[in-house]
Amino acid sequence: MKFLKSVHSHADNESDDDPIAGVAQLFDVSIAFIVAIIAAMFTLLSSQDMLSKDSEWTLTKKDKNGNIEMIEKKNNQVVKRKVSAKNISGNGVRLGTAYQLEDGQVIYVADSTSKD
Helix, strand or coil: CHHHHHHHHHHHHHHHCCHHHHHHHHHHHHHHHHHHHHHHHHHHCCHHHHHCCCCCEEEEEECCCCCEEEEEEECCEEEEEEECCCCCCCCCCCCEEEEECCCCCEEEEECCCCCC
16 A cells, blocks of 8 residues: 555656646747737838838838848739839939938928918
């Protein structure tokens, strides 16, 4: 009888030392972490506007080499354009003035157009 009691108490301790039991908990934690990351990304990127059928938006991206790309969504189409340093000439109309502040922000001031 004494032998059976020691076997049962030893079996209870084995379930605590089972390495597979922790894997299931790690899987649950990783799924919760992935869902939290996805929710944070949607919130950060304001994806509700990005995914809306009628929305229009422009995203500007600069890589480590200094190349600038513009990603634009308009009329249910997404277009990717690369910005270049080429000078372009042609006829046009002055629309306003852009000012760059000390902190790097650019402010555009439209010219007042009065047609008499």
